[in-house]
Amino acid sequence: MKNEILWSLRLGFSAEQSKTIEKLGIEGFLKQSFEAPYNTTVPDLLNDSPKTFEDFKAIRKIKKEDPEKSKELIKKESQTLHELKAWWIEQIISNEFPLREKMTLFWHNHFVTSSQKVKVNYWLFQNNQLYREEAFGNFKTLTKKVLQTNAMVRYLDNTDNKKGKSNENLSRELLELFTLGIGNYSETDIKNGAKGLAGLGIGIDGAKYHPFYEDNDPIEYLGKKGVLKMNEMVDAIFDHPKIPYLLTKKIFQWFIYDQPKEELIHYYGNYFKKVNFEIKPLLVKIFTEEFAKKETAGAKIKNPLEYSLQLVDELHIENPNINALVLFLRQQGMDLFNQPNVKGWDGGNSWLTSQIYLQRNNLADLLCNGRNFNRQKSPSENNIPKKQSVTVSLEWNPNENNKEIIKELTDRTLFSVDKSSQEDFEKILKYDFDPKSPGANNAVLRLFNAIVKSPEFQII
Structure with missing residues (x-):
């Protein structure tokens, strides 16, 4: 695999930017990635969604007074969440320089907030947009801003953290998962941190301290003493040597x-x-x-989004069925806005269990044969249209022989090809392969299908 292709996959989701990296060099490519425009507008799909805590309380009131209407509202918001996931994937696919979206996804999986607990789609979007805006900014600044989001204080139960009745969830994860890591703080720091965060709850434009629930007693936190609140606590964390x-x-x-x-x-x-x-x-x-x-290939297992979008790009699938892709990601364990826990997606070997590998192979079969993947719909997806077929177009040189075509495809998709794999590929595209024959394109697609099912394709 060419180095430019490898880094196009790592800094994006396909080999689409490889020629740009080759032309500009890695530093020039990064400069353009940092400066590239991005979407700053609130998507129309959120127009009718609850946006404030008052809206959310009104829905809870309806739940008590009119259960049937409540079910309809819940169903509508579930549909909106699905559309929000699709909207984000569209941002990823349509961006000429997708590094910002890849960093947005990184922050999304670092400062986790899940739809199952947050409930308000607009708050999830606010966090998503914050990660996009601050993708290449300052870690300390972003940490402070995240703590001031309604999504975070609700997700980690800081709405239940009050003077005299502590909830330590946000205090613990701030140290354990967001900044320092296990072993670099004490349980006393967590308890005192919860005191410093007491009363930080949902506000109109973001989380704010509610004086009635605040704890203004002096604390000691990571060696710093005083009446410490969120900002002072983060300052203390960022003074820590680890x-x-x-x-x-x-x-x-x-x-x-x-x-x-x-x-x-x-x-x-x-x-x-x-x-x-x-x-x-x-x-x-x-x-x-x-x-x-230039020796780093094969060191990372592709996540489901990297895997699927590379397939879409290689097969030149225009206007892919984003709704079906949302469902595929969920099946693969990479459900956007809905990580399994506050630790986020584990990554690594968790992306290549036998079940996930089989699902990936099934997707490859379907797309290479011009068909969309079939998934059972959830109740929230009844109104989502399903495309039954796609047009695929694989790029290959019809003036080359079988070995040259195999090399062309493997050079841009695999980090290595061993002797056994090469022999298997030559059994599919045989020595007497005629690139001018009517079925030549289908034969090359069968070859590509075998390539993307190989263990090496799962790794970058």
């Missing part, structure tokens, strides 16, 4: 290595601290230096 390493490791796992070496984490983590937790220079340093190594 702060750079958790996020640096997760960035490596998201883009390059499922199991990054400790020396890499510390080397880049120290740089991250040096640049005052700015994401953009960290990404530039990581990507340019790792790009230059």
